[in-house]
Amino acid sequence: MELFIRRRLGRYVLAYTWLLIISTFTAFPFFWMLTSSFKARAEIFTRVPVLIPKAPTLANYNYVLTETPAGRYFLNSLYIATVTTLLALVLTTLGAYALSRFQFRMRRSLGVWLIAGQMFPGILMLIPLFVTLTRLNLINTYAGLIIVYTMAALPFSTWMLKGYFDTVPRELEDSAMIDGCSRLGAIRRVFLPVAAPGIAAVALFAFTIAWQEFMFALTMMKDQSKYPLSVGINFFVGIAGSVVWGNIMAMAVLIIVPGLIFFLFLQRYMISGLTAGAVKG
């Protein structure tokens, strides 16, 4: 018994020590962004770094929101990410349903493409898309970027949804169809409400892709007023120089706050999205 307790204690100590080290590594940049964003210039440039500002100030946020187009960038990102998410859901739901429920020719090839589809080098997709979208006059438009992000989200979203739909019992629609529903009616009334958590996970995935993406936006958006946040902050650093850390970190906080809120409330869905297809339920 004593040996058992000692062993258990040893394991606890080991686990806690490791977790403390690793969470310092993962969380410190967040802590540093947050505290730096509340620091006045005098507390940024110190020989001994100030961990927690002694005279916290909102000056950085004030500056970023009134003197730079950060608010505009935020709305751009919000618009692009929201439309991408809706589009991705509309385009993938029926397809994923078919993959989950029907047998048809090319089913396997489609599966292969969905899995492999987003593994290809982004840069190799970016170049031809850039050429094509230029020809279609879609460069420097929200629509162009939304199309590209939908493309990026589509393969994996479909695969993820299919995986979730597989866990919903077939009998659900079958019984609704016996009761006189058409297949589409059964999907809408009975199936979709049950599959909602899977759909939420996919929505989160698509939103995150659009919210975080940088390379395509950097290439496609020319007007400053159309920049999403990721490109906007990089542009700001480019003109202001990488010295106004207080301002930059305030902008950074604006970018990560929506993600953090999602994370706090929807962690489970995020995790199920990340592991979709990799771990059998």
Added chain:
Amino acid sequence: MSTKSLSVPLPEGLERLSRRLSNRHITPYYYLLPTVIPLLLLTVYPLLRGIYLAFTQYNLYNKDTTLVGVFNFVELTTNDTLFWGALTNNIIWTVGIVAISYVLGLFTSIALNENIPLRGLFRGLALIPWVCPAVVAALAWRWIFDPHFGMLNYMLMEIGLIERNIGWLGDKNTALIATMIVAIWKLLPFSVVMLLAGLQTVPEELYEAAAIDGAGVLGRFRWVTLPLLNRVGKIAILLTTIWAFNHFDSVYVLTGGGPGDTTMLLSIMSYLNAFRFFKIGYASAVGVVMLILLLLPITLYTRQVLEDVE
């Protein structure tokens, strides 16, 4: 459905055709159209087009789509002073990131799999880098790496590991490592989540049985944990390899490939050729080289995932 309602039997051939067109056979395709058409237009077409462009000298001025064979590839491998360096960097970068994030992820997930108080909090802390866009991660770390006022130099000086400030991102000796740290930071949540999910499928009885058979902590790790993580571990490694190999954002923001091309990766090289020098065909050739190098991991990954489903 429709065939059954017909009272007059149809000739053999027509019967078959009618059955073909009936609901059962066609419905899946209607359902698939909204997914498959965008998929064809937005992933299949660009990929094929990109591969095609790699065999042309297309640029944004000449718009010349004449095929020139493997010209770009010969140029790339024999005349481009950047290519071999970028390829080497890409390989070091990828292998280093995948190996380190796997090992860190393994330890972290094992610790998180213990039934300890505050486990949820620690899990959250280990996962948050995932919500941070790569650009923001790069900027936050650039501030930490700052040569004069950065936190990292200060801490290392305090501990006594370094005597003088290091210009992490500006120094040719440390730039690649510094960009790797940022990528590991961003990728770690992924390894943790995958491996943790894998660990949670390991039944507790197996550990007990191993313990009764006299296996110590290390023995149980070696003979129970590792073999059972085999599958999830393989998937995690393949996915992180592909992710790291293709990565662009954080390195572009941190160093842009410098100083002195020490952090030049293939994706950045391709980007610069395409959008700074407008050599579209040439840049596509770099992309195709990346695709060829990734074919093996992509195939292995796809096969593994499909195998699990069927």
